[in-house]
Amino acid sequence: MSRERWARRARAFIDPLLALALAGGYLAALLGTVRDLGYARDEGFYFHAARTYGEWFELLLSERAEALRGDTIDHYWQVNREHPSLMKSLFWASQHWLEGSLLDESGTSYRLPSMLLAALAVAVIFLWGRRVYGRTGGVVAALAFACIPRVFYHSHLACFDLPISAFWLFVAYAYQRSFETRSWRWGIACGLLYGLALETKHNAWFLPVAFVAHVLVWHVLDGRLLGAQARRTWYRLRVPSAVFFLLLLGPLVFYALWPWIWQDTWARLEEYAQFHLRHVYYNMEFLGQTYFEPPFPRTYAWLMTAATVPSITLWCAALGTVATAVRYFRSEGGWARLRAAPVAHQEGPLTAPPAAPSPGASNASLWLLCAGVAYGPWVFDTTPIFGGTKHWMTAYPFLALLAGGGFAWLAQQLRELLQSGRFARFAGPAQAALAASLVLAPALMTWHAHPWALSAYTPLVGGAPGAATIGLNRSFWGYTTGAVQEQVNELAPERARVFVHDTALDSFAMLQRDGRLRADLRPRRSVAGSQVALYHHEQHMSRVEHMIWVDYGTTRPAHVGTYDGVPVIWLYRRGP
Secondary structure (H helix, E strand, O other): OOHHHHHHHHHHOHHHHHHHHHHHHHHHHHHHHHHHOOOOHHHHHHHHHHHHHHHHHHHHHHOHHHHOOHHHHHHHHOOOOOOOOHHHHHHHHHHHHHEOOOEOOHHHHHHHHHHHHHHHHHHHHHHHHHHHHOHHHHHHHHHHHHOOHHHHHHOOOOOOHHHHHHHHHHHHHHHHHHHHHOOHHHHHHHHHHHHHHHOOOHHHHHHHHHHHHHHHHHHHHOOOOOOOOHHHHHHHOOOOHHHHHHHHHHHHHHHHOOHHHOOOHHHHHHHHHHHHHOOOOOOEEEOOEEEOOOOOOOOHHHHHHHHHOOHHHHHHHHHHHHHHHHHHHHHOOHHHHHHHOOOOOOOOOOOOOOOOOOHHHHHHHHHHHHHHHHHHHHHOOOOOOOOHHHHHHHHHHHHHHHHHHHHHHHHHHHHHHHHOOOOHHHHHHHHHHHHHHHHHHHHHHHHHHOOOHHHOOOHHHOHHHHHHHHOOOOOOOOHHHHHHHHHHHHHOOOOOEEEOOOOOHHHHHHHHHOOOOOOOOEEEOOOOOOOEEEEEOOHHHHHHHHHHHHHHOOOOOOEEEEEOOEEEEEEEEOOO
């Protein structure tokens, strides 16, 4: 075999190996930091649901007929039925097969599926960015996503917010490949992946809107939906097979993987939809005011994005958007297409449709639409804002991809600047230095934020101290118990009753099961009768701290957990 052929084969492995390295590195970072992170309140609920579903799976393997009886299914699957079952089933499978073999901690074994999906999302962002912007642009895009502090936090959790963000990315990538190649295989993959997205979280309902909009926008850009010619060429619209398989296979996969809806299907689907369409309003502090009910501020999503996503990532995403649009309209005849489209079509044989715009513009327009649909609900002042940034985190993979485009434009300008003079040999190192400069600050910010990521804010609002000053939420979900677990073990008397405040009892129990909290401690939901009390600060919970003061006879905490000098969690002990 010739040297050139060996070289071509070697080059073919570079991108898969880079994708594997990025995914493996991110997974290693998650596993290396998971022990410092307490269990969020919702994780406790999902631990319980996963164990219950696991009992049904074990029954299915031993007594199949009994397991498939309607009343048996209802007994096991009614738990946490407001959410589909895919991730909770995976949590159980991971814990059942990996705890005690590959993983020592029970909680980590439940969390592993989310970590794997996060690592896979990083790899897919690289591969997609590589196709559009080149290898370095793909690396920058992947690291831009990985180094968003709240993405890093959610990537650890046995919850659904990172998994649905990953599935949005996977479905969109399969759709785009179907659009580009007209391949039925990519269309089928898109439909199957969309079924998994539906089975992960209700956010998946919105994704087809982005795809339909992309088809329409694309045919406006190529001139088939403008002017008189549109009447004669509408049947030539290029609708990728992914759209049909998404609508056909997605619901089938969704139904097949959720036993709860196997009977009384329509009634239970209606119950599921109504739960989320009429979701109970929780609280969230924003600019010094806690909102419990509508109207909610329309600026919430935008300001919180600016306050929590590294600014360099947002600036690069904006630059990538503008650069792609300018390149299309200046270099690819975009203005000519739009100017020519309204001209009346001449009588005679139907002319061939104009050539399609470049894949770069197609991808960028899809990314913008997917991000726009993710943010769309927050244009209404009735959309609940509870849970903070996790509700539009599905937009972040696409913002990261656009940020890769911003880097690619900057790298091109730098290359042209250096190649025109005697510094041409420094073009490669200069581009590498540029890439490093764009990801170094977000990486350091993310590392510094752990394990306080929901308390972390960008320098744009003054970091955590500035956010506390202007009244942005410091924390929620009661997860910061993990950050003071050593102090709890040290200060709590033997067999102490611990008031856990915002930490779920199942989450506290998991900390004990993992050996992170002493097994003799007894969690409770009331202050009265406790010897140790946790207080997770939120504006509306100040009354809870006052209850502790009155019951314990002191206003002085035994320990305060802080992030950058901002108090986040208080630990009180009764008596001297």
